[in-house]
Amino acid sequence: MLSVVCVTPGTLRAEDRPTPIPAEGEVLLRVRRVGVCGTDLHIFAGRQPYLDYPRVMGHELSGTVAEAPRGSRLAAGDVVYVMPYLSCGHCVACRAGRTNCCTHLQVLGVHRDGAFTEYLCVPEPFVHRAEGVTLDQAAMVEFLAIGAHAVRRAQVSAGQRVLVVGAGPIGMGAIIFSRLRGATVTALDSRTDRLAFCAQRLGTASCVTLGAGDTEQLAALSSNEFFDVVFDATGHAAAMERGFGFVAHGGTYVLISVVQSDIRFNDPEFHKRETTLLGSRNATSEDFETVLRAMREGLIPAGLDTHRMALADVPACFPGLLDPDAGVVKAIVEC
Template sequence: MLTVTCESPGRLVASDRPCPTRQPGEVLLRVKRVGVCGTDLHIFTGHQPYLDYPRVMGHELSGIVEEADAGSGLRAGDAVYVMPYLSCGDCIACRQGKTNCCTRIQVLGVHRDGAFTEYVSVPKRFVGKAGGITLDQAAMVEFLAIGAHAVSRGDVAAGQRVLVVGAGPIGLGVMLFAKLRGAIVTAIDGRADRLDFAREHVGVASTVALGEGDEAELSRLTNGEFFDAVFDATGNPQAMERGFRFIAHGGRYVLVSIVQGDIRFSDPEFHKREATLLSSRNATTEDFETVMTAMRDGLVPDAALATHHLTLAEVPAGFPRLLDPAEGVIKAIVEC
């Protein structure tokens, strides 16, 4: 089977590998679509923490069942999506239903080889039927579920002011699900094209260009009170530290990003607000279901989100251009 491996930063190699052998309790899938994530771009550029090379990337996937155990509820030919966070099921987090932060988590395409290939075999409990949505949509459920999970963590309610810092795919997912909860959403980013996308396709209330005067504009938009919930989706330590300044008194700050190193903030400023600081990692089954429901109801602008398509065979040569801001990539979909 055709497989594309990131042998080292900047080097993608196509090769022929044996098809995996399905083990009891697993589902053998023919991979059909794979979304390209910021994680994949970071792996390619050598900036992804907690990763060893070589690695087959790809964790946003949909496919068709080839083989499954009798009684599994899945049959050959079923269209499915995959939850790529392979949790252990018995650690302290899993026992609380927080499988997204399992202490022994294995993420496809990061901790173990992923879906830039033609077949994968994964445990049944991480495979769900993609009824009522397309294969393209099913490959986008995962990154949108990260946004839905962050909004849930931030306990966003109707009428609240929400600021999303970073208008990449994850940030757009946060905006979308905050808006679906009835929040008044503002986006801030340094790229005008992404702010345009947030206005046109997500329908955010306001956008602010990063740069001189941006803090004053955020203050003006909120009558000097700033935001009930602030979400950072930048992966930039300086932006993450700066975001503390935009929390309203009594507000919440959700760090969707992860970086290596320490994040610092002013304790007096944080304390006088009685602010709440939250991390948001991956997503849960409930978040996947939230996204699926929104897709079936036509509330996700998935056609606009999927800005680029390429085949698996085209990945080694075509992948680098996905890093070019001039390409205007929101979500690239690899077709297998």
């Protein structure tokens, strides 16, 4: 079978590998669609903190069941999506229902080989029927679930002012689900094309371009009070540190991003505002269901999948996804 391997940062190689044989309790999937995530771009660029090379990337996937275990709730031919966060089920986090931050977490495409391949074995508990959605939609559930999880963590409510810093796919997920909860959303980003997309497709109330005068614009948009909830989805330490200043008194700051560095903030300002600081990692089955329900109800804006490529073309075409001029929101790999 064809697999695409990130051998070292910046190097992708197509390989012919044996089709895997499922172990007991595993489902053999025929991979059909894979979304390209910011994590994949960071792996390619050598900026992913939890990874060893070589690695088959890809954790946003949909497919069909090729082989299911005896007595499984799944059957050959079922269209499925995958929860790529393989949790242990018995650690302190899992016992509390926080499987997204399992102490032994294995993420497909990061800690173990992922979906840039034709066939993949996945433990059955993490494979679910994709009822009522298309293969393309099923491959986009995961990144939207990350946004949905962050919004749920922050307990966003109707009438709140929300700022999303970083208008990539994860930030867009936070925008979508904040708006579905009735919040008024502002987006801050350096890329005017991304901001235009957020305004035209996602219904943000305001968009601010990163740069001189942006703090003053954000103050004006919030009656000089700033924002009840701020989400950082930039993946940049300096931006994450700066975001503390955009949180209103009594507000909440959610770090969806993860970076390989320490994050600092001014303690007197933090306490003066009684800021609530939250980390938001991955998503749970509840968040996946939230996304699927929104998709079935037609609440997810169309056009998020802006680019496509075949699996065989990934080594040649993947580097182009890093070019801002390409205008990529979400690229889908067809297997």
